[in-house]
Amino acid sequence: MLARRILAKYVVKTSVLAMLGATAVLSILQILFTYLGELSDLKEGYTAWNALQYVLWGAPRYLYDILPISALIGAVLGLGSMASNSELIVMRASGVSLWRIVGWVMRSALLLVILSFVLSEFVVPYTSEQAKSIKSHRSVTALGEVKGYWAREGQRFIYIDYANAQGTLKNVQVLDFNDEYRLKSLLNAEQGQFVKDGQWELQKSAEVNILANGQSQVVSQDQQALALALQPKYVHMVTIDPEDLAPSQLVSFMTYMNEYSQIPKTYLLAFWKNIGSPFALLALVLIACSFIFGPLRQQSMGFRLVIALFVGLGFYYIQDFLGYASLVYAPSPAWFVFIPIFFMFGVGSYLLYRAR
Numbered sequence: 001m002l003a004r005r006i007l008a009k010y011v012v013k014t015s016v017l018a019m020l021g022a023t024a025v026l027s028i029l030q031i032l033f034t035y036l037g038e039l040s041d042l043k044e045g046y047t048a049w050n051a052l053q054y055v056l057w058g059a060p061r062y063l064y065d066i067l068p069i070s071a072l073i074g075a076v077l078g079l080g081s082m083a084s085n086s087e088l089i090v091m092r093a094s095g096v097s098l099w100r101i102v103g104w105v106m107r108s109a110l111l112l113v114i115l116s117f118v119l120s121e122f123v124v125p126y127t128s129e130q131a132k133s134i135k136s137h138r139s140v141t142a143l144g145e146v147k148g149y150w151a152r153e154g155q156r157f158i159y160i161d162y163a164n165a166q167g168t169l170k171n172v173q174v175l176d177f178n179d180e181y182r183l184k185s186l187l188n189a190e191q192g193q194f195v196k197d198g199q200w201e202l203q204k205s206a207e208v209n210i211l212a213n214g215q216s217q218v219v220s221q222d223q224q225a226l227a228l229a230l231q232p233k234y235v236h237m238v239t240i241d242p243e244d245l246a247p248s249q250l251v252s253f254m255t256y257m258n259e260y261s262q263i264p265k266t267y268l269l270a271f272w273k274n275i276g277s278p279f280a281l282l283a284l285v286l287i288a289c290s291f292i293f294g295p296l297r298q299q300s301m302g303f304r305l306v307i308a309l310f311v312g313l314g315f316y317y318i319q320d321f322l323g324y325a326s327l328v329y330a331p332s333p334a335w336f337v338f339i340p341i342f343f344m345f346g347v348g349s350y351l352l353y354r355a356r
Contacts, residue, residue, distance in 0.1 A: 003094075004096065007091060007096060007104075008104050008107075011078075011082070011101060011104040011105065011108075012104050012105075012107055012108045013108075014078045014081065014082060015074065015075060015078040015079070015104070015105045015108035015109070016108040016111055017078070018074040018075070018077040018078030018081070019070060019071050019074025019075065019078070019108065019109065019111070019112055020074070020111075021074065021077070022070045022071075022073040022074040022077060023063070023066070023067065023070035023074070023112070026066045026069065026070050026073070027059065027062060027063050027066065030059075030062040030063075030066060031055055031056070031059055031062065034055050034058070034062065035051060035052060035055045038051035038054060038055060039051060045137060046135070046137075050134055053134050054131050054134045054135050057127045057128075057130040057131035057134065058127065058128065058131040059127070060119050060123045060124050060127045060128075061124050061127065061128055061131075061244070063119060064116060064119040064120060064124055064277075067112050067115065067116050067119075067277075067281060068277070068280045068281040068284050068312065068315075068316070069284070069309075069312035069313070069316060070112065071109050071112050071281045071284055071285050071288075072284035072285065072287065072288050072308050072311065072312045073288075073305065073308050073309065073312065075105055075109070075284075075285045075288035075289060075292075076288045076291060076292065076304050076305060076308040077301075077305070078105070078108075079105065079288065079289060079292040080292055080301050080304050081301075083292050083297060084301065088101065088292070088293075097356075098293055098352060098355065098356045099352070099356070101289075102286070102289045102293075102352065105285060105288075105289055106282060106285060106286070109281060109282055109285045112281055113278040113281055113282070116277055116278060116281065117247075117278070120246060120247060120274055120277070121246045121247055121248060122246070124244060124246070125240070125244055125245060125246045125249065128240075128241075128244040129143060129240070129244075143239060144164055144165040144235075144236040144239055145162065145163070145164045145165075145239070146160065146162065146163045146164070146235055146238060146239055147161065147162055148160075148161060149163060149235070149238065151230055151260075151261065152260070152261040152262070153228065153229050153230070153260040153261060154260065155176060155177045155178065155179070155181075156174060156175070156176050156177075157174075157175045157177070158172070158173070158174050158175075158228065158230065159172070159173040159174075159175075160172055160173075160235075163232075163235045164232075164235070164236075165232050165233065165235060165236035166194075166232060167193060167194025167232040167235075168191070168192070168193060168194075169189075169191060169192030169193070169200070169202075170190070170191055170192075171189075171190065172187075172188070172189045172191075172192050172202060173186070173187065173188055174186070174187040174189075174226070174228075175187075182210075183210055184209070184210055185207055185208060185209045185210060186207070186208045187202075187205060187206070187207040187208075187226070188205065188206050188207075189202035189203065189204060189205035189206075189224070189226075190203060190204040190205075191203040191204065192226070194231070194232050195225075197231065198227055198228065198229055199225060199226075199227060199228075200225070200226045200227075200228050200230075201223060201224070201225055201226070202223070202224045202225075202226050203222065203223055204222060205220070205221050205223075205224045206218060206219070206220045207219045207220075207221075207224070229256070229259070229260045231256075234253055234256055237249060237253050242264075242266045242267045242269070242270035242271075243270045243273070245267075245270065247271070247274045247275075250267060250270060250271045250274065251271070253267065254267055254268070254271060265326065265327045265333060266327065268332065268333045268334075269323050269324075269326060269327065269333040269337070272332075272333050272334045272337040272338075273323060273337055275334075275337075276337045276338055276341055279338070279341050279345075280315070280319065280340075280341050280344075283341050283344035283345045283348065284311075284312060284315065284344065286344070286345060286348035286349065286352070287311060287344055287347065287348040288308060289348065289352060290347070290348040290349075290350075290351035290352045290355070291304060291307065291308065291351075292304070293351075293352060293355040294351040294352065294354065294355045295351065297355075315340060315344060318340050319337065319340045319341075322336040322337070322339065322340065323336055323337055
């Protein structure tokens with residue numbers, strides 16, 4: 001029992017160090033190549049120093065994206081080094097099952113899963129906004145401003161010419177329809193201010209009511225209360241790319257959209273990508289284990305790394321392609337996100353079953 005604990009700690013430690021090393025190397029390369037690419041976009045007001053700031057603020061986003069591939073390469077390196085030293089053969093000969101060794105490697109991958117969650121929830125939303133503010137020469141507050149925004153709440157359609165995260169509106173139009181989608185009223189207001197949940201106050205408004213006999217009635221007011229489910233924090237969210245929103249922000253925004261309107265597929269895709277990211281990472285680690293114990297056990301480390309890199313990049317691009325294809329076709333984006341993950345789990349499990 002003690003011997004197995006020692007072996008477990010050794011395998012986990014070796015795998016973790018290999019995964020963290022691969023993550024560090026890939027992150028540095030990604031930052032370097034991205035910076036070199038940014039240097040071609042230099043112009044007045046966007047210097048090499050600005051480009052470096054932009055790339056460094058965007059580094060957590062790059063790190064989050066490469067974590068599954070880092071886990072794959074790290075698992076190949078860690079297990080491959082043990083295989084080259086015949087340590088895996090000794091473990092198997094001493095009675096340690098293949099699945100137990102795979103379980104130890106999966107345990108080490110959980111560290112990257114936790115890192116992935118921390119990045120997506122707490123780090124990436126903030127750093128992505130900072131990066132965009134540098135690239136666009138606008139403050140983070142200005143990035144939260146919306147110009148020309150449509151929203152729907154039941155039978156009510158709202159157009160807002162300008163809105164910001166502080167709850168200020170300008171040039172608001174509200175169209176109310178009945179159940180047969182016949183226009184009931186049209187409201188125009190020069191300004192609006194958020195009061196509290198569900199309540200806004202409009203200034204200098206003019207409302208045209210369509211009467212039952214077909215005539216219209218105009219009512220002008222300096223101040224008018226208006227019930228709108230729209231909240232300043234959701235106004236701010238529509239200015240951010242869905243992939244840069246934290247999982248909790250996505251859930252909150254989609255709950256709001258589902259209650260009062262329709263959830264755009266881009267937000268569903270971003271949500272399911274966040275959900276699928278830990279499973280994608282574990283699936284690639286399983287594939288790495290199947291390579292070492294299966295068809296690549298007699299190959300050199302360099303060959304294993306090349307194959308791992310091709311598999312990782314292929315998985316990344318296929319999942320990315322299917323994700324955007326889901327925006328066109330009817331099925332839920334969840335299917336397109338999880339199909340490659342299930343395929344990887346199936347292939348990895350089959351190769352390990354044959355090698356056991």
